[in-house]
Amino acid sequence: MPSLTQKELSAKFIEKLLMFNFSEEDSETLSSIFTENTLVGVSSHGVNRFAAFIELVKSSHINPKAIPIKTNAFNALEQWDAQQGAGPLNAIKMTSRAIELADEFGIGCVALKNSNHWMRPGYYAWEAANKGYVFICWTNTIPIMPPWGAKQPRTGNNPIVFGVPRDKGNIVLDIALSQFSYGKLANYRREGKELPYFGGYDEEGNLSKDAAQIYKTMRPLPIGYWKGAGLSLLLDLIATILSGGNSTKDLSKTNIDSAMSQVYIAIDPNKFSSKEILENSVNEILSYYLSAKNMQDEVVSYPGERIIKSREYNLKNGIQVDEIIWKRILELKVS
């Protein structure tokens, strides 16, 4: 298995992105995001996804030359059209724009249409939190979960992120609304292992820990059962009506996570409190949370903690990349 440095991985991404018509600046930004996602342990939205990302460029779902344009604005609320540019590029731009609006109005909200898969949304929450902002963003997706009590997928797993700044490591929750992603299910299926908790329904309509069965039925469990199914509907509704873009229903026509709708909200907590007060308040809440006695064999942690540890580990030990995945990246060329 190839072991790479951050620099080697990043350089390879840049080389390939330039080959596929991204500008130098955009190639560097995209490469940083794919590299960082890999470094923090989310290879599924980093190196493991890079070749699939390039395939979407090849099939014209992603336009490497597209630039997001503002279609509507009303003070702290804006509507943008990503024109099918690369999801991560759009996301980082819209995050910056939401922050500018928060600077001016205390809170800023950008609704974006026609974007593409943004890889790891936590990346954008970390960016915003690093600058001192509270951040919330979400996207709709193709239908992958049934409504509660139903058999057929009609709603997305619509990932949502919440971020809060903290000097010693931001607190960032990055969740999809299915209990287990299809990526996780695929891993369990490949390894023939049982899921640790019910992850969906089997063919008899019973709750199941069998990833292969859940893959077949396409009935993964929403988080909180009826609650997560409802939440996914609401997030799709809000993203679609605010952006004027495609809904999960619209995305079902191609069944590709392309031309999706997203919402970015930044809030500036520094308008009313000093940095010191905010930092103390966050640390006090966190200490209390982490003071709970843990169950045997369990470690109590906070959202975002694992990210920092993975990053440190990979920087020190090198980034392990699957041989087949790496070969596929090396062989990417304009055909």
Next chain:
Amino acid sequence: MPSLTQKELSAKFIEKLLMFNFSEEDSETLSSIFTENTLVGVSSHGVNRFAAFIELVKSSHINPKAIPIKTNAFNALEQWDAQQGAGPLNAIKMTSRAIELADEFGIGCVALKNSNHWMRPGYYAWEAANKGYVFICWTNTIPIMPPWGAKQPRTGNNPIVFGVPRDKGNIVLDIALSQFSYGKLANYRREGKELPYFGGYDEEGNLSKDAAQIYKTMRPLPIGYWKGAGLSLLLDLIATILSGGNSTKDLSKTNIDSAMSQVYIAIDPNKFSSKEILENSVNEILSYYLSAKNMQDEVVSYPGERIIKSREYNLKNGIQVDEIIWKRILELKVS
């Protein structure tokens, strides 16, 4: 079991509220909220909770004369102090204020400290949605759930609401972050019935459907397991730092849902789209969602649908109130 009309129930609430020093206007507002919550089938935050609400007035946790004051403002972001006034009065005022800010800035955010239990947050989302706004609000609470992997409660069930306007009935998701509320668990315990899904941990540390055991361990399951536990931490963090108010940790000192922190966000989708376009978009998404084939014995519904049906049913058939609960209300007096 007494069967009451809307008018009778409302008049009794007003009579008692006046007795406990609420102004005429505030008594009418509070009565409308308690009555409406009962009508729509959420008696736990309506008639069944009324006597407990008055007890908090008696014990000075709720001040019937308090008026929320604005402590900080920066364009679309405001910070208010509820001064321990009645939760529902504060909530309806802050909802209106968030709407005014959304009128002026497209989006408005109000962070409130020192409020009290707001009963059913869906009420405020319905109010905002009736006026055409997208609405999100949440509150922190006393610690009632453990962090993931832990044994002791260190985080709230921090209810959150999302609302989207729709002529034929708003779409409003009103959820607490525990899979089952303690109220629901109490019902199952009383009836000796098994929960339909795992609801928490038993004394051996195993997932359990036994409400009595979960009551004992104080380890109800967060929605989505580790995901809901993380979300509850983030909602507490955001509400606390934006409002400058009490965190779940602070509330743990009294262990009473009083002087809590809340966030109200309103967004005006009409700034960019006509009412007709919005309505069509919402209905199209909803039709698609509801078009999924249902499982045997299950009905596919959307968040908020049940509310309308309960309302119609109770208006037609009268509101059934538990005899003991009604007697307790009738006997409330200033001691």
